[in-house]
Amino acid sequence: MQSEGGAAGAVHGALQTGALTTTFTASQGLLLMIPNMYKIAGELTSTVFHVAARAIAAHALSIYGDHQDVMAVRQTGWALLSSGSVQEAQDFAAIAQMATLKARVPFLHFFDGFRTSHEVNKIFQLMDEELRSLLDDDLVRAHRARALSPEHPVLRGSAQNPDVYFQMREAVNPYYTAVPGITQEAMDKFATVTGRRYKLFDYFGDPEAERIVVVMGSGGETVVETVKYLAAQGEKVGAMLVRLYRPFSVEHFIKALPESVQSIAVLDRTKEPGASGEPLYLDVVNALVEGERSNITTIGGRYGLSSKEFTPAMAKAVLDELRKPEPKNHFTVGIHDDVSHSSLDVNTSFIIEPEDIVRCVFFGLGADGTVGANKNSIKIIGEETDNFAQGYFYYDSKKSGTVTMSHLRFGPQPIRSPYLIELNQANFVACHQFSFLERVDMLKYAKEGAVFLLNSLYGPEEVWDHLPVEVQKEIIAKKLKFYVINGYEVAEKTGMGGRMNTIMQTAFFAISGILPREAAIAEIKHSIEKTYGKRGEAVIRKNFDAVDSTLANLHEVKAPAEITSRTTRRLPVSNEAPDFVRNVLGKIIGANGDNIPVSAFPVDGTFPTGTTQWEKRNIALEIPVWDEKLCIQCESA
C-alpha cells in the first residue's frame, strides 16, 4: 500500500466487506487518511481509529505528542473521543467501539503521543469476558449485514450533482445528534461492568468553583491533580475534562458547568497560525454564548506542543491568570515567549506530588539497554508489589548514541503525574555512563538525602577525585547516599561485553529495597529467562552470573565533606563557537533547550550549516590509538 493514504483505502474497503476494522496512525499519517475519512463518515460506517496524537512537521518535523494531527481531521465528520491516561486509553478504546456500532458514526479515539502511548502504568485490566459483555452482538451483525455483497447488492460511491448532494449531506444529522447520548450510554454500561465511571464532560474540583480550566488529553490529569490540591486549600477552582470532543454537545457542556463559574481558561494542545483562536477555545466560547453563559470571561491558551512538559506549576499559572482583572488571551504556557509576550510566568517551585511516591531517574546511553531494563523493573514493581507504578522513557529522536532518561514512579496510590520527574524530586538517580557526569547535570533531579548510583571505572576509594566539581558539590549539598558499581568490569568478566543493563538493574533493586533482595533477584532472573530464553542456555547463564556478581561489586562511597576535584563539567560546545552555536545549539546539546526563549530561534526553521563540528560527544569509553609499529600501511600504495 502506498503510505497511510493506501492504508486508509484498505480500511475503507475492509469495512465495506462488513469486517470490524481498525487502524492506528498519527501525525502526517493521519493527514493522508483525510480523504477516506470523509467517505467512511459520509457512508455512516462503524469503525474506530486509535491515534497516538502527535505534532505535525511545520518549521521542523517532530515525532512528539500534541493534538495538531487530530485537530486537522475534526471537520471530517468523525466522532473524536479523548483519553487522558493509560487507564483511559484502554477503557475508551472499548467505549468508542461500543458507541460506533450503535451510532454508525466512525470514532477517532485519541490519546497523547508518547506521554500516554509510551507510558508504562499499572492499570485495571479489562478482561476478555468483560469486553465481550460490553459489545452487542446484534450490532456487530447489523454492521456485517451492511456489507457490500453480491448476495444483496447495493450501490455505494456514486457521484452527485447540485440537485441532491446537499440534501443527502444533511440526511445524516439525526445520527450525529444521537452520538452524545449513545456515548454516555456506553460509558454508563461500561461503569456497571467495570466500576469506572466517565462522562462526556467530566467536572472535577470545587462544586462552587469560580475559575476553571477546560482541557483534554493527558494535560487533564495534571489539571485535575492541581485543582484538587488547590481546592483542598480553599481555592474556588475546577477542571472540566473534555472526553467527547466531536460531536460537541453544547447541552452536556453547559449542564456539567457549575453555576458559580466566573472565568474559564481553555487549553489547546495545538496551534493554528492565523486562527482567531484554537479549536477547543472557539467551541467553548460558542457553547457559552449558545448556553447563555456568555457573562463568563473566557481565555484560551496553547501548551505542550511536541510533548513540551505540562506540570502542575503551569496549570496553577493558568488558574492564577484567571484571577487578574484582564487575563491574557491567546497565551502560551510552558515556554518563555519574549517575542509576542504570549507566555505566562510559571513558579516552578510549585510541586504537588504526594510524599509517598518514590521517584527514580536513570541516565543511559541510547541502545545501551537502560530503557529496556527499566521497563522491566517497573513491570516487576507493578506486578510483584502492591505499588502502583509508572514508567516513562525520554530519549531524543536521534535515538542510538544519545542520552536516555528513564523516569520511574511508584507508590500506594494510582500515579497521575503525566510529566517528567521534576527538579529536586528524585529519591534515586542512576548514571549508567560515567562520561555523562562531564556534561549532563543529573543531580539537579535528586532531592536531599536521595541515592545516587554511578556506574564507574573507579572504585569506592578513588572515584571521588574523578568527579567534576559540580557533582561533588551537589553530593555534599544534598547529602546524597552515593554508590558505585564497576559495571564495565562485571560485564566483561561475566562475558556480557558492553551490556550493562542487567547489572545496573540488579544494583537498583539491591539498593532501593523495594522488594526483599532475594525476591528481587528471583524476579530479575525470571525475566532474564523470559527475555533471553530463545537465545539458549549460555546467554541465560552469563546474565545470571552478571546478576550474582553485581552485589559483590556494589559499594557505598563515603563522600568527604570537601571539594577536591580539579575538573569542572565541560561546556556543551567550545567558547570559540559562533554565537548561535553557543546560545542555541549549545543549550540544546547541554539538555537546556527548554530554557531557550522564542527570540533566540530562526523564524522559518532555517539553521546555519557546519555546526556538528562543535558537537563533541566524547562518549566512547575506549579510544583507538594508531600504533605505527603495527601498521602495514595497507592504504599507502
Place this chain on the structure above:
Amino acid sequence: MQSEGGAAGAVHGALQTGALTTTFTASQGLLLMIPNMYKIAGELTSTVFHVAARAIAAHALSIYGDHQDVMAVRQTGWALLSSGSVQEAQDFAAIAQMATLKARVPFLHFFDGFRTSHEVNKIFQLMDEELRSLLDDDLVRAHRARALSPEHPVLRGSAQNPDVYFQMREAVNPYYTAVPGITQEAMDKFATVTGRRYKLFDYFGDPEAERIVVVMGSGGETVVETVKYLAAQGEKVGAMLVRLYRPFSVEHFIKALPESVQSIAVLDRTKEPGASGEPLYLDVVNALVEGERSNITTIGGRYGLSSKEFTPAMAKAVLDELRKPEPKNHFTVGIHDDVSHSSLDVNTSFIIEPEDIVRCVFFGLGADGTVGANKNSIKIIGEETDNFAQGYFYYDSKKSGTVTMSHLRFGPQPIRSPYLIELNQANFVACHQFSFLERVDMLKYAKEGAVFLLNSLYGPEEVWDHLPVEVQKEIIAKKLKFYVINGYEVAEKTGMGGRMNTIMQTAFFAISGILPREAAIAEIKHSIEKTYGKRGEAVIRKNFDAVDSTLANLHEVKAPAEITSRTTRRLPVSNEAPDFVRNVLGKIIGANGDNIPVSAFPVDGTFPTGTTQWEKRNIALEIPVWDEKLCIQCESA
C-alpha cells in the same frame, strides 16, 4: 508525480529553489497537499495556491463547488483570501501575490468552484504593465535570496525534540499578526493602480443596519445585491463580505461592523458534522465576544453545498429569519429539510434582477457543441458591444449525452447574479434537440413574450402538431415568439454532419438583434476562422456555408390559439418503476432533484441497484432497425 501529494512536494521543492511557484487544485486534490502545506507555511514561504473551491466526497462524490475543501486546510497556517466574482478572482490573484511576497505567509486564494471558476464574465482586465507595477522587485529578489543554494548553504527540514519545537512554532507569530495590515496595504496599492477598492471585511448596505449577513465567496454577491434592493426599500439590512478569512482579524471585523447591528446571520458554504457550528460562524461568534459586541444575536447556517443554487430569495429568507424573536440557529437554506427541520422557508417569487438585463437559456446535448457556441456568443457580445455579459454553463457530471444548459445574461450594468436564470425570467429560450421537448420543461424559464427557438425536423407549418400538450400550452399562455430552424437538415446539406452549434448560434444572433445581423455574422465567421483555422480551408468553408444557409431556413411559427397535440410530455420513469425509482431517481432524471426533500434520501449514500433499466433517455434522432433481407447472419454460425 503521484497525485496532488506529489504535486505539492514538487511545489515545495521549487519554492525552496527560489522560484516563484504556484499551483491550482481543489477538493480531494487539496486534501492531499495538506502535509506539504504545513511545511510551506512553517518555513514562511511566499507562494499562492489558487483554488476553485469544491465539495468533498462523503456519502457520494461531487465535483461541484462549495468551501469544504478550503475549510479542511484552514488549520495549516496559510492565509486564506476569498474572491466572490470573476473580477475579484483576477484581482485577488494579484493582491495575494503582492501580500505573500511581503508577508512571507503563503496564501491560498479561493473562489467558488464552477460558479466563479467556470463563469464567463466581462471584467476590467489587469494589464501586464499594471501587474508589473504592483509587484515589488526587491521582494521577489528577497524570495530568491532565501533559496537553498550551495553558494550560501543553510539547513532546513530538521527534526526537533520537545525542548525547542514549541518555541519555534511560536516564533512566527509576528508574521501572522502583520498579514492583515500587509493585505490591506496591497489592496490599497491595487486600488491606486486600478481604481478597484477592496477591504479585508467589506461592508455593504445601510450604515445603520440592524440585521446583517456575514458571508464569503460568490454568495456574497447575491447577498449584497439583495441587501441593496431591500435597503432601497427602507429595510435596515447589510452584508459583510469576508475577504481575508485567515488570519482572521477580529480588530478589522469589529471596525467594519456598524454600531447599529443587532443580529447577524453567518453563512457557511460547508458542513462539518458534529461541530458545534460551522467555521465562519464560530469565528464570528468569537470575534463578537472578543470585540465586546456579544449582545448581538448570532445565528449560523449552511447554504450552497455542491453548487446548490443560492438566490436573492434565499438571502432574503436569511435576513427575514433575523426578524424573529428566536431565529433558528444552525439552519440550512436552499433545500427542504423535513428530517432535522433545519431549512428556512424561501419565497421563490422574490426576484430582484434589473429589468434591463437580457437573459437567455439554451438547452443542448452534452458534446453537441451548444456550450462551446454559447461561450463564443457571450464573448462576442462582451467584446463587440457595450454590454456587460455573463455566461454560465450547467451540465451534470455524466457529461457527454446529457442535457446541458447555457445561461447567458447581458446588459448595460456589470452582471452580479451568481446564480442560474430563474423561472419565468428568460427573454430567450433555445432548444437545440427536438427530443428534449418530450421530457424537459424548458419553457418554465421563459417570461411572457419571450422568444423560443427550436431546432426542429418539422417545418413552420407542421411543427405545431408535433409539440407535446404542455409545450403548446406554455407557448400560448406566455405569448412566446416561436421560431424553428431545421438545423439537422442545414448541417447535413452543408457537410457539417451532426454539428448544429454554428447554425444555432447564427439563428440566435439573427433573432435576438443584439448586434446588427451583418456585424454578428462577420463576428461568427471571424471566430470560425480562429477556431477551425488549423483544420484547413474546407472546414472553414463548410462552416461559412452553414452560417449562410441558416438565415434562409429560420422561420417564425405563428402559434394557433388552441391546443392540438395528442401527446404529452413523457414521465421521467415508468409508473411501474419501484417507489424509490419514481420518487427519487425519477425526479433527478426529470431535472427536479432540487425539490426532493431530505427524508427521501438514503442516509449513508446506499442506493438500490439495477435502476438504469428505468432510465430511457430516447435522445437518438435516428434509430437502427434490423432489416432481415440484408442480414448475412454473420454471428449465427
